[in-house]
Amino acid sequence: MEKIKAWAKNLKRQVFILYFAYKDERAPWYAKAFTACVVVYAFSPIDLILDFIPILGYLDDVIIVPLGIMFALKMIPKNVMSDCKVKAEEMMKNGKPKNWIVGSLIVLIWSLIILCLIVKAYQLFN
Template sequence: MGQPNAMTKLKSYAKKTKQNLFVLYLSYKDNRVPWYAKAVAICVVAYAFSPIDLIPDFIPILGYLDDVILVPLGITLALKLIPPYIIEENRAKAEEMKRNGKPKNWVFAIIIVLVWILLALWVGKLVYGLLNR
């Protein structure tokens, strides 16, 4: 067999990224994970599944750079903040859940909506405070 082609590599990378996002979600729910790691993990998961990007996808080339660069960097950072034994346990849980049926996407949707609402409230409070000086 020859070298895997670019499409095979890309599919493998996408699958690994999706799995790591689910591991981060499971780690967010784990009580043994420090609060700061949970904060980074949930922000990365929410951003990855959010339809809202820092750079909109309709902007040629730049629109996809945030998905290709920011999400993997966020995943890497979050995974480094979580103790390795917890990551391995949650990776095993994720595999088990995958074998028994895919996780429900509505859980991710609820988290994304909550994160964006909280972000909007925070920005609104900042703007309101600046305007009322």
């Protein structure tokens, strides 16, 4: 169980590193775009594969998110990474920030996606 907790804490630290890397001006645009997608998905309360589906529900949490983090970390220059690691460690000691605007934006985007799917399904069956 301790191994799993350490793995989860490391994963959380890496997401915070990506969060800071996205905000860094020295990171290339393509890395920022991919990193933004990974961070938003990691922090999003809604998953592509719903968690209540047996086994497959946790597939994104165990495989998709870590793979996305791994690829995003490889896209970011080493000097940017080292600065972002320091910032992430500081933030983890002080507690994560609460950004209600970004959180609201994530919920709004997912709500619009679900609404579009409902409208399309309604049109399809009527």
